[in-house]
Amino acid sequence: MSRVLVTSLQYSKRFASFSSYIPLVQQTWRVRSYCSSYKKSNDFEVKVDKAKLKEKLTPTQYHVTQERGTERAFTGEYYDLKSDGHYHCVVCDAILFKSDEKFDSGCGWPSFYEMAEQGSVKMRPDHSHGMERTESVCAKCGAHLGHLFNDGPMPTGQRYCINSASLKFQGKSKGK
Numbered sequence: 549m550s551r552v553l554v555t556s557l558q559y560s561k562r563f564a565s566f567s568s569y570i571p572l573v574q575q576t577w578r579v580r581s582y583c584s585s586y587k588k589s590n591d592f593e594v595k596v597d598k599a600k601l602k603e604k605l606t607p608t609q610y611h612v613t614q615e616r617g618t619e620r621a622f623t624g625e626y627y628d629l630k631s632d633g634h635y636h637c638v639v640c641d642a643i644l645f646k647s648d649e650k651f652d653s654g655c656g657w658p659s660f661y662e663m664a665e666q667g668s669v670k671m672r673p674d675h676s677h678g679m680e681r682t683e684s685v686c687a688k689c690g691a692h693l694g695h696l697f698n699d700g701p702m703p704t705g706q707r708y709c710i711n712s713a714s715l716k717f718q719g720k721s722k723g724k
């Protein structure tokens with residue numbers, strides 16, 4: 549909890565300005581509409597076999613994606629990666645984010661201002677740890693990815709703060 553609060557403060561210092569508060573209201577509304585359209589938690593196209601997943605994933609990947617964990621800031625594989633390519637779901641391989649929409653937020657987790665395609669990522673309200681946040685999950689399998697904040701850069705003003713442990717990077721040169 550304290551980690552998230554500190555991150556948020558650091559982020560505000562770097563990016564907050566008077567003009568950034570105006571689109572914030574619009575963006576808050578946008579996040580709320582995402583949440584209200586969120587499906588029931590078991591309603592995902594890809595059903596997860598937890599036992600098989602435990603063998604396939606590292607303990608951190610499993611904890612983050614299946615138990616809504618959070619990796620420590622500045623420890624993940626991708627927070628500083630600048631290569632061209634796509635970020636896939638580590639559980640079901642769906643494309644979630646593109647390197648073109650990644651930006652350096654300074655928060656220690658991979659940050660994107662948009663999802664790969666409309667509907668690739670789903671949002672739901674998260675009231676845990678005494679905070680009101682918006683959780684982001686893989687739309688296909690429901691894997692926990694991270695959270696969505698309203699302090700990102702334009703054109704969306706949003707910041708998808710995502711755990712590296714939820715992602716698998718596929719560089720463009722390797723193709724797929």
Ligand SMILES: [Zn+2]
Pocket residue numbers: 637638639640641642686687688689690691
């Ligand atoms: Zn997935």
